[in-house]
Amino acid sequence: MNEKLIFVTNDDSYASKGFAAAIEVARRFGRVIAIAPQTVQSGKSQAITLFDTLRLTKIKKEEGLTVYALNGTPVDCVKFAFDYLLKNEKIDLTISGINHGSNSAVNVLYSGTMGAAMESAFYGIPSVGLSNVNHANDADFTACIEYGIRVVESVINNPISRPLCLNVNVPDIPIEQIKGIKVCRQTRGYWREEFYERTDPYGGKYFWLTGAFDNQEPQAEDTDEWALNAGYVSVVPVQADITAYTQIDELSKIL
Amino acid sequence: MNEKLIFVTNDDSYASKGFAAAIEVARRFGRVIAIAPQTVQSGKSQAITLFDTLRLTKIKKEEGLTVYALNGTPVDCVKFAFDYLLKNEKIDLTISGINHGSNSAVNVLYSGTMGAAMESAFYGIPSVGLSNVNHANDADFTACIEYGIRVVESVINNPISRPLCLNVNVPDIPIEQIKGIKVCRQTRGYWREEFYERTDPYGGKYFWLTGAFDNQEPQAEDTDEWALNAGYVSVVPVQADITAYTQIDELSKIL
Numbered sequence: 174m175n176e177k178l179i180f181v182t183n184d185d186s187y188a189s190k191g192f193a194a195a196i197e198v199a200r201r202f203g204r205v206i207a208i209a210p211q212t213v214q215s216g217k218s219q220a221i222t223l224f225d226t227l228r229l230t231k232i233k234k235e236e237g238l239t240v241y242a243l244n245g246t247p248v249d250c251v252k253f254a255f256d257y258l259l260k261n262e263k264i265d266l267t268i269s270g271i272n273h274g275s276n277s278a279v280n281v282l283y284s285g286t287m288g289a290a291m292e293s294a295f296y297g298i299p300s301v302g303l304s305n306v307n308h309a310n311d312a313d314f315t316a317c318i319e320y321g322i323r324v325v326e327s328v329i330n331n332p333i334s335r336p337l338c339l340n341v342n343v344p345d346i347p348i349e350q351i352k353g354i355k356v357c358r359q360t361r362g363y364w365r366e367e368f369y370e371r372t373d374p375y376g377g378k379y380f381w382l383t384g385a386f387d388n389q390e391p392q393a394e395d396t397d398e399w400a401l402n403a404g405y406v407s408v409v410p411v412q413a414d415i416t417a418y419t420q421i422d423e424l425s426k427i428l
Numbered sequence: 429m430n431e432k433l434i435f436v437t438n439d440d441s442y443a444s445k446g447f448a449a450a451i452e453v454a455r456r457f458g459r460v461i462a463i464a465p466q467t468v469q470s471g472k473s474q475a476i477t478l479f480d481t482l483r484l485t486k487i488k489k490e491e492g493l494t495v496y497a498l499n500g501t502p503v504d505c506v507k508f509a510f511d512y513l514l515k516n517e518k519i520d521l522t523i524s525g526i527n528h529g530s531n532s533a534v535n536v537l538y539s540g541t542m543g544a545a546m547e548s549a550f551y552g553i554p555s556v557g558l559s560n561v562n563h564a565n566d567a568d569f570t571a572c573i574e575y576g577i578r579v580v581e582s583v584i585n586n587p588i589s590r591p592l593c594l595n596v597n598v599p600d601i602p603i604e605q606i607k608g609i610k611v612c613r614q615t616r617g618y619w620r621e622e623f624y625e626r627t628d629p630y631g632g633k634y635f636w637l638t639g640a641f642d643n644q645e646p647q648a649e650d651t652d653e654w655a656l657n658a659g660y661v662s663v664v665p666v667q668a669d670i671t672a673y674t675q676i677d678e679l680s681k682i683l
Contacts, residue, residue, distance in 0.1 A: 213479060218475040220472045221471040221637060223637065228633070228635070252637060253621075256620060256621040257623040257635070282474050283475070295619075296618065327683055338672075356676055358671040358673065359669050364507075364550075366507045366508075366511040380482040380483070381482070382478065384507075410672035412672035423588055424594075424663060425611040427582045428578075
């Protein structure tokens with residue numbers, strides 16, 4: 174296999190365990206350049222930084238690996254890599270993650286990890302977003318690394334149509350219980366929030382957003398939520414075009 | 429027409445001219461409750477606030493209109509409205525905007541205005557995201573208000589399939605030159621960035637992200653970019669499911 178140039182980013186910051194795991198996956202395939210957010214950027218979706226300045230810090234450099242931190246969002250990291258730092262390099266693939274927590278179902282839209290993966294695909298660079306359903310800081314990434322390598326290997330060695338962006342989630346069960354990989358569609362459902370109300374020491378009221386996922390099709394065996402609950406690694410190909418084509422005709426009649 | 433309950437939000441903050449314009453549209457249809465971000469949230473996509481507290485400030489209350497500011501993202505505003513403040517009310521429609529600047533093409537994915545509109549549709553509340561291609565603070569919203577009213581009226585009076593989320597953009601030309609409304613699909617293309625490099629007074633290097641849109645199909649007459657350039661108000665129905673269905677079969681063969 175030829176040595177590749179792999180770009181790595183995430184949303185849990187350069188200091189997270191999952192980021193080190195993503196770099197471990199990437200290094201199997203060649204040279205790695207990584208830019209991750211300086212601070213935790215969970216739930217930042219495809220946000221970009223328009224009205225603040227960006228600063229880059231070199232974290233480490235060793236044979237075949239350079240790691241930077243950028244004080245921006247995951248998408249900022251991708252843009253900074255592709256349009257500035259690596260402008261004259263040919264990047265073969267982006268790995269985003271490994272996220273601490275599931276990015277299945279509609280989480281894909283809130284996720285900074287998947288926001289970065291989607292951004293990479295916009296630039297024509299195939300991307301694999303990897304997520305561990307276990308969101309603990311010290312989660313075990315063994316299965317994620319093994320399945321991450323398998324998916325990346327398949328993407329590199331097969332002529333899959335472009336653009337390509339994969340949302341890969343690994344269930345929180347021992348690796349020997351994982352039944353394999355299942356290509357799925359995004360589960361229909363959404364988060365309902367419960368706002369925790371608190372009072373600060375000065376009498377002011379403030380809130381924390383917390384929620385629970387409402388799966389609107391728990392029986393649908395072609396969805397990522399079903400696959401994860403059944404013990405599979407879920408893989409959902411995602412795209413940038415969010416046009417609801419089925420509504421164009423009916424809207425054209427009334428507008 | 430029965431009086432409706434309209435929820436209004438945006439991403440340019442409660443103090444923007446476009447927000448006042450959106451409220452003007454909404455008031456034609458009934459009672460209005462508005463929660464907008466405390467500060468500018470352009471480019472915040474569908475981001476949510478997980479690790480910071482949220483605080484609500486009442487800005488004004490008059491007959492048929494209450495306006496609040498929330499120190500969060502546009503999606504936080506929607507969630508706070510639907511799952512807390514208006515939990516026991518039946519909201520008929522969400523208007524998000526009127527955005528200062530275009531949300532055509534791939535902008536729909538970065539836009540906080542459209543992030544909020546999409547979030548509303550997740551909850552089953554139909555939504556209309558309105559954007560003025562002119563992004564100036566003092567832009568003229570006359571045409572946006574007129575066409576906003578037309579679109580909202582159509583949505584309220586017609587049985588359109590659900591979920592429903594419309595991305596409406598109004599070209600930056602005098603209202604009498606606007607040729608009408610065109611239902612379109614999202615233009616393929618993406619932003620290429622140019623990072624402006626500067627030096628702070630202490631010798632540190634920092635960057636500003638700036639970019640230009642690369643339209644990959646300028647001739648396609650069914651796209652929103654084409655419609656806007658041709659003098660139409662563009663309307664793109666958008667959806668939450670970003671699964672790339674056409675890739676499921678080929679991926680299933682190799683994974």
